[in-house]
Amino acid sequence: MTKRGKAPWGPVAGIVAVILAIVVLGVLLLSGKSIDILQPAGVIASQQKDLLIFTVVLTMFAVVPVFILLFMAAWKFREGNPKKTKYSPDDEGNRTLELIWWGIPLTIITILGIVTWVTTHQLDPFRELDNGKEPVRVQVISLDWKWLFIYPDQGIASVNELYIPVNRPINFTLTADSPMSAMWIPKLGSQIYVMKGMSTKLSLMSSETGVFKGSNTNITGKGYSDMYFKVHSVNESSWQDWIKKAEKAEPLNYKQYQELAKPSRNIGIKLFALEDKELFDKVVMKYVSSSGMDHNTDSNYEARKGSH
Template identity: 45%
Template structure:
């Protein structure tokens, strides 16, 4: 008790500091990427977070309040309350303790299932506009964005037209990685030799941060890109700028040079994109595998033919003798 009195002022100060820090952090939530969503997918994911927090607080807040209340009500100095040392069970308490969490789990599970189904990354977004196709390749340690319809590409800069769905087709050049634009929503993993999809939309102009959300090597921390949501005219102007300033990327050999590992890569533009470049990136490993298998089969056939010739030669010698 003496020790508690000795540090009472210090404990009060720390308590007020903790309360102030908590309030400060909460006031900044509006600027948090996952909360400050700018796309239809991101908004639905944000609402799911709100629902989950709200439903869990139904249990958390009463538990905290009752913990303090019971400690105060049944304190040693309060002799007015009835003392029941043999009490051990209450059907009413058991009902509340089990039924309330069960109801919360059912409601939260239903909401989560419906949201997860409606936000399936392969599911096209409803819109009266045709989606823009963007092919994404995870490199070490940078992002390549290819616009096959426009014939341009960029490193670490992604331009998107506002209010138009974007269909991302994604793969990786080497290790597994994770593509993520927090304010637009939808994190998805990419792997070498495989293709996945993601559908997003930006509802208002702005510049949003894009990141790699999966550790992939020494340059991972600098593997960031800018997602620029622009109106149609500004997006067309960006495409024309890339066409005017971009270097040629008209061969797979040029791509292989670009794919060499580099850290903190600057924004780069490319034009004259090789047709089917993304397909070549995805299938390059399977082609090598098939080439190796074919070589093995050919080698096996050669040995088989050689053995057949040797057998025929021995049979001819036996017949002659």
């Protein structure tokens, strides 16, 4: 067989590969059982899922025609095509085609720009959610390699376990006493980065009960892969029962915190009765530059606090 008579396996293989990739992706998206962002259990996560689906569908109006034209061109101009095909590389001036391949992308970009602007403000992590119910304040400290959750209003704390009442806003204030981390609970919503010496905010709310997974999505050393925590979204009675259980646990003050903050892996879940209500502020302040002071001492926090 001559070179011209060879079968066009290259384009065919490419088409088959793309089709298989689309099928596999479709199966994953339709099943959704292992993709938390497609099975939201919170108000913010639900809005983010809708935005994701809208964006994918809208971009398909540009992506699908491109691949269709790609495969058509590969098939039409293949080496073994027995039909004579006119090749016009210098063809120009077709206003209809120019309007299509410039108009569609520009329209898509304009729509996406408007939607992104609106949703960026709607889903601002600093924007506190309000559904008429009293919010729960949670202070979060990222450690090596664990998470500490402090409930200042309830006077309790927990390690690697976050309990929240369903359908109540959760207002997080976060910092780090370790390398920069990022907390993410896919079923509830936004990821947020945390750093030493500063605090940031995040507001989430669960819309159903269940146990969800939270993690650190920023590599922070050898224990990074173990830095997971459980999120229990429970009804009000279970929430109160958990608070009572934590109130009976061992006390947590700054001295005990310093031991807890030492690098460790897989320490499991721990509960504490919060003895030091200003613990979170002390962790933030110990990285604030202050001449002549040892940032790791409890007494210096009081000195810096009094100077402000």
